[in-house]
Amino acid sequence: MSAKFKLPRRTLTRLMVLAPLSAALLSLPAHAQGSYPDRPVTIVVSFAPGGGVDGVARILGTALGKVLKQSVIIENKPGAGGVIGAQHVLRAPADGYTFLLADPAFAVSPSLMNNVPYDILRDFKAVSTVTTSPLVLSVPVKSPMKTVTELQEAGRKAAGGFTYSSAGVGTSPHMSGELFRLRSKGNFVHVPYRGSGPAMADLVAGNIDFSFSTMAAALPFIRDGRLRALALTGPDRVAELPDAVPLAASLPGFDVRFWTTLMARSSTPPEVLTQVNEAMRTALATEEVQQAFKRIGETGTYMPLAKSDAFVQGEWKRWAAVVREAKISIN
Template sequence: MTQRHHARTGRRAFPAIAFALCAGAMVLAASAASAAYPDHQITLVVPYAPGGGVDSVGRILSRGLAKELNQSVVVENRPGAGATVGAGYVKRAAADGYTMMVVDPALIINPSLMANLPYDPLRDFTAVSMLTLSPLMLSVTNGLPAKSVAELQGMAKTGGQGLSFASAGIGTTPHMAGELFKLKTQGNFIHVPYKGSGPAMTDLISGQVQFSFSTIAAASPFVTTGKIRALATTGDKRSPDWPQLPTVAETVPGFKVLFWTGLFVPSQTPPDVVQKLNAAVAKVWQSEEAQEALKKIGETAAPPMSSAQSQDFVHSESRMWATVVKDANIKVD
């Protein structure tokens, strides 16, 4: 073999060697960054205005994570367009574990309702952990004679203009619960969306609407004071906090709706960072302080789940709600 051939071979080999060395250096740098995580402030995005249920969960989590990770965790509210503004912001953030998001099922319901979303929930985000998991409450205005799910269902089949149900807004879990109830019972129900659970409860109390699915936190103060009447909860078993209430499924087989919140990060976040966050959430949620804080806002901590289990849960919820939106022919103007 000639000296010239060796020289050409050496020139061709050099870029490959250099590339391999650079790639190795990048991997080592990334590993070092992950090992040091977190070494500066973390931003926890809540894609809703301050004061709501998701915001409250986010603030409880931020306080706990700050202690567990020994780093400041700042809540940043980025409301708008049913959580899409905040979700779009987190999608564009660096996938390094320093920007994360607490969000509810709107994240995976929106793609079935809206065109041209700035994100794909299953592709652009990784579920770190589920945070809370609670049934909704089905309640009626006191002026409605229905005392059970069966009676409410019967009233919806008697003709007339139908019964109206309130929700916290189009695409929210309470809205989807109403649509699923309508599908499974073939009842004559008319959706009336509101901008939040507060206005929805106000009109339910006054009798402007006949019934509502809502979070337990939103409905229970008015149920306990007798301003509205609770008929059922929406889990697959009775709520330990409201054991006297039957589930909707006891009358309508297969009906199950859970309101959840979860912690998400951009999808390319290093797996060891995701694992570290998952373990931190588990420790925070096991603390008496966090459990008492969640109880005060009417939320229940989700059972411990790995990131993979959380991902599977989110995918299952996405498929279920996409089917409901399609079968109910729900359109967003």
């Protein structure tokens, strides 16, 4: 007959004290138990490959991966003016492994659409701005338009309208076109595409009269002589396009910037957001990254967490006013 095994009273007491602590440790999220990140990170792009946002994402992904010492995967989720990509991120766990690389469409869509399935101020938090640049107003090289003034006059006279392409409804090229239409009082007709790549392809082919596009999307076609740059939406000239003049020269006050910002779900742990923001600061400060952005016409721009959030909120307010003035709506 075997004797019963009995723990000493002191050992039993210690086990009773340690049990709740062990349970609490097991309930902690993975990033609190180990070092973040311990697996690949995904950056979602809301547009098709080949456009401006996609180009920025691929440079950022490589640089951020080096700092975080993890692979960074770029995942394209185009459609609905950026809503599909943002919704995809919102459905992912808020654990710091899925981010959105947002552009102005992210701030514009809530004012354009009646049923955007999220609140950008409540559901998302900016981690850091990434890049900024002016947009380029360009025409096919065979177009008779040589100046902005000629384009404005042609738009006012054209009964059927002059078409302009964009990377999608609510994108910065679309909103630039709407501002141009309002200020020029021209008959300009918007033709949206699912990203800068297809929009530029139709412009180069001569199926579209003109376009506002990111520097990254336009420069290759301007450099190889298939497009002609007429103007820039920023207040200054840029070295890459010495012949393009600021639109503000003919339309005073016209100032639109394309920007990208890394966004996370707002419920992502604050310590993870802080760590990624610091990684962004390190990555964007390198000469390698700055030169890579410069080659596609972008400028790297880092901001701390709070300042990045305030920037996105400011863009949302600004474009909401433009949407009201232009009377744009999407059901």
